[in-house]
Amino acid sequence: MDDAGIRGAVDIAIVGAGAAGLSLAHRLTASPGPAGRPVSLVLVEPPTGSPVRSPARTWCFWGDECDEFESLVTARWDRLRITAGDGRRVCFTSRRAYRMIRSADFLPGVEGVLARRPGVMRVEATVDQVRDAPGGAEITGHDAAGRPVRLHARWAFDSRPPSELPPARTTLLQHFKGWFVTVRADRFEPGVADLMDFRTPQPAQGLSFAYVLPFTPREALVEYTEFSAAPLTGSAYDAALEDYVQRVLRPAGHVVTAVEQGIIPMTDGRFPRSAGESVFRIGVAGGAARPSTGYAFAAIQRQSAAIAASWHEGRTPRPPALHAARHRLMDAVMLRALATGRAGGAAFFEALFRRNPPERVLRFLDGTSTLRDEWAIGLGTPVPAMLRSLLELPLLPRRKATACP
Known part of the structure; x- marks a missing residue:
């Protein structure tokens, strides 16, 4: 089918067929719309082979919002572990399994479901602009052959990564x-996931750790992660991984079968959820990633469920705020303390798990903690450093980031 130049209006257009775009399409098409008819929906994704297509990746989460994708889960871990720089460990069992979904399974799995649902159309195009237009929204771009593509929809949801980060008092990168x-x-x-192993060289500001998710006694995902101001070179990541594998894991030889790499902004900037009267941002572009952790998949499911519920009830399908104001404040304080070096990153997280019941910490990381949880967590942090960071926040200007990673 020749998709170039399609102009017919649909109910909803979704730009980007990654976790956010497909999750929203899945929920919108699961039941009839407000008029009792299937939603007419177009999914717009870059042409096959396009450099702007997202690379293969993994998503991990605790949230129960993801249960409908249970068949796509690659692995799960009930036991979790934090290892301090000196080798001391905090081990615990989680009531909710820590689960992994790989994009190589999620994307075709959800796409297969959508292919069987009425009213869903796919268009391959590189999108140049999503904007308000008379009667709704207009998406313009070009296909793989360079031909113009123009689409009209009553509502448009844009999941493309932002071209720039919002103004912020503190911006770090999780790379x-x-x-x-x-x-x-x-x-x-295989039953134990190492969430944070701090037996890695620590940067002067921020922190680093290894993240190990085993699948079998001989297979695992081993990641080197930093929270810092700038990413490393490719060779520096490889050197850090090789050092950790040889010095800590000490295998009798290993083979690298696949690689994943990424950068997640950790910022107290406010990602706008609206880009017009009929244009909304979703996913990380719409503020789904938790600033202090980078976790986003479970929040994306909450976001898509709320949007779909509004649509099915005949209301404006505006994306909800995903993180409570008090959580955003706590994240802003923590980011400031890490960025200034007032709180040693490795020591901060080690103490967080050592001084609190693990389920309390997991609720905080997942964004479902209570005020009582947060009060107890706050008392277990380096109080002078956190208090100083809190008091200076109102005095700090929000500055525009130089570029979006």
């Missing part, structure tokens, strides 16, 4: 590279 490794002899514990 990482992971190796999927196979070792020659049993070395991993």
Whole structure:
């Protein structure tokens, strides 16, 4: 089918067919719309082979909002572990399993469901602009052959990464590279996920850690992660991973079978959820990522469920605020303390898990903690450093980031 030049209006256009775009399409098409008819929906994604297509990646989460994708889960871990720089460990069992979904499974899995639902159309195009237009929204771009594409919809949802970060008082980056490794002899514990292993060289400001998710006794995802102001070079990530594998894991030989790499902004800037009267931003572009952790998948599910509920009830399908104001304030304080070096990053997270029941910390990381949880967590942090960071926040200007990673 020749998609170039399509002009017919649809109910909803979704730009981007990644986690946010497909999750929203899945929920919108699961039941009839407000008029009792299937929603007419167009999914716009870059042409196959386009450099702006998202690379393969993994998403991990605790949230129960993802249960409908349980069949797509690659692995799950009930036991979790934090390891301090000196080798001391905090081990615990989570009531909600920590689960992983790989994009290589999620994308075709959801696309297969959507292909069987009425009213769903797909268009391959590189989008140049999404804007308000008479009667709704207009999406313009071009296809793989360079031909213009123009689409009209009553509502448009844009999940493309933002071209620039919002003005913020503090901006750090969570940047990482992971190796999927196979070792020659049993070395991993398949039931135990290492969320943070701080036996890595620590940067002067921020923190670094290894993240190990085992699949079998001989297969695992091993990632090197930093929270800092700037990403590393590719060779620096490889050197850090090789050092951790050889010095800490000490396998009898290993093979790297696949690689993943990414950058997640950790900022107290406010990502706008609206880009017009009929244009909304979703996913990380709409503020789904938790500033202090980078977790986004479970929040994306809450976001898409709320949007779909509004649409099915005949209301404006405006994306909701995903993180409570008090959580955003706590994140802003923590980011400031890390960025200034007032709070040692590794020591901060080690103490967080050592001084609190693990389920309390997991609720905080997942954005479902109570005021009582947060009060107890706050008392277990380096109070002078956090208090100073809190008091100076109102005095700090929000500055525009130089570029979006």
